[in-house]
Amino acid sequence: MLLRRMLIMLGVVILVVLALAAYKGFSIYQQIQMFTAPQPAISISAAKAESTPWQSRLPAIGTLKAFQGVDLTVEVGGTVRDVLFESGQKVSLKQPLIQMDSDVEQASLATAEAELSLARVEFERGRSLVNRQSISKSEFDRLASSLQKANASVAQLQAMLAKKRIVAPFAGTIGIRQVDVGDFLSSGTIIATLQDLSKLYVDFYVPEQAVPQLAIGQRVRINVAAYSGDVFEGEISALNPKVDDATRNVQVRAMLENPDNKLLPGMFANLQIILPGDAPQIVVPETAITYTLYGNSVYVIGEKKGEDGQLQKDDKGAPYLVVERRFVDTGERRDGKVVVSKGLKAGEQVVTAGQLKLDNGAHVSIAADPATPVEADNQASAGQ
Template sequence: MLRRLLLVLIVVAIVVGGLGFLKYRQIQGEIAMFSQPQPPATVADTRVKAMTWQPELHAVGSLQAVQGVMVSNQVPGQVQQILFESGDMVEKNQALVQLDTEVDEADLAGLEAARSLAETQLGRNRRLLADRAVSQGDFDEASSRLQQTEAEVAAKRAVIEKKTIRAPFAGQLGIRQVDLGQYLAAGTSIVALEALDPVYVDYALPERELAQIAVGQTVEARVAAYPDASFPGTIQAISPAVDQATRNVRVRALLKNPDHRLRPGMFAKVATLLPEQDQVLTLPREAITFNTYGDSVFMILDGEGEQAGKLVVQRRQIQTGAVRDQRVAVLSGLEEGDRVVSAGQVKLRNGAEVRITEDEPAGSGDAAQ
């Protein structure tokens, strides 16, 4: 029994020793592997470039028609003709709706007959007054009667004219809101009319920017419907007062809109252009690591000592500014011509050796100039 137990202990010792030896060899291999120099990481590079940027004041606003009304009727009547289609382009004074004027024209005929009679009576009294056959009072009464009938005729003609509803200015019509045969009370909405070229964009800027803006200054507007298009314009008016609630000043700019792509009510991003500023240091956006502790880049430097003749990287904290066309302004921390990593930063650490790939990533060129 004792010999059997001793034999088991010897077998267990041999197994444990063998496993320990294998683990020891594995650890030694890993130590040897990690002690070997790591191959250089492959990265893309770019350089800090000085570019000419035009500073801008950014805001959001809304587009407004230079002229826009809801066309309505001044006098009541029944719709006899509709002379437009929804969405039509119309000229100033173009007829849109014709109301029934049959009764008014009959009244006008009666008034014109009364005027004719008044003219005849006045002519007769004028001759009789010369012969002193009528009094001056009778003549004055006949003259007043003629003036009254002429006024009634003019008033009735004005009513008939107002029953032809016309476009007050050139523009584009909206959706028709009346039907043939419908009776319209005075002031009934018929159709919206908007003048689309040019259009206004209204926006607000903080009061601290008031000294940098002036009437005639250039602006550029962008809308979501055409994200790749920019619509230039000029400031037309600046509010004389600052809003006490927001401390903003209201600004109105005029935008040309010959193709009618801009529509009243659109949301717009507006950039007010300031005088050009030269030599802004910039980097592609992808070259910068952004985080809550500050922005940084990996600078590419020539190695020293054991790394002489090789390229190494060093993390550098920088201060960034405005972003434009995927390039970021560098306010401090770098100088023009400094070489930085533009792709592959995740696998890097301070002092790591790198190898530069030949392909430069998109966005590191000069497209923003």
């Protein structure tokens, strides 16, 4: 009886072990099937590398300056009697701006003119007397010297009187006035700023290596933050004949028209110098480039071939696409495009989105661009 119970228990244990072993084996089989099954294609976006004419440009940054600009100051001290302009007004050449009190100078000028008149009369009388030898030559020389001194005194007072009236040295736009009627101004006091905005200069620096590429008259494209969507064009007007020994850069000046007075002196400018030549270059979207510390690379899409050299097909009958990671040399970047100088040929397809999911040899499928159907529909509607 005891032996029978032991045999039954042993049989039950064996059955349980066999069941567990079968379950484990089936689970391992499922895992093997899962790992050995072909992986689904990774969806990516792609674009073709194009050979297109590429106008080389040299980037730089600079500062806008007025064609003529000055902070108006007074040369002689005095009290402001009249302010003859409004802040922000456009003024013409020699237009009066400030009239300072000049009563003292006018009185002194009247005295000097009276002395000049007397000196002139005495000089003319002495000339007639010296011809008749009624006075000595030295006395006549003294009279001539007195006349010259009187003339100089009048000229000096007239110049000082003119400095009491501040006029515009050139036509332009005057800034916010800094003085009022009744203010006493000492020499050097700033009245306002005057800027000629009809033309502007933009001063910028380029590395000394770029000097051979620059020439007077070369076109320059300019962008400013205030008008981010606008492009202003000018041309190089001057090259500094000296390289800065501290930075090894050369100062360059370009000139541009400013007919609407949109641009103002002091604005920060981004520039692109248009370099000569329009050679074709291999260009890809900038999103296709993967930038790393050890080099820039792209994923090039190709069709997989079997051992017999025949192109393989996927389960839908389409070519079996794989990617190859290829290191490239890149050049200029502009408007979402980048020049590839080495490592890529025109017509090759590159991945533009989804690179983080890829590895060398990964199976991919090119996703349809969402904008393509819409664009096609628009073209069809326009054709109808």
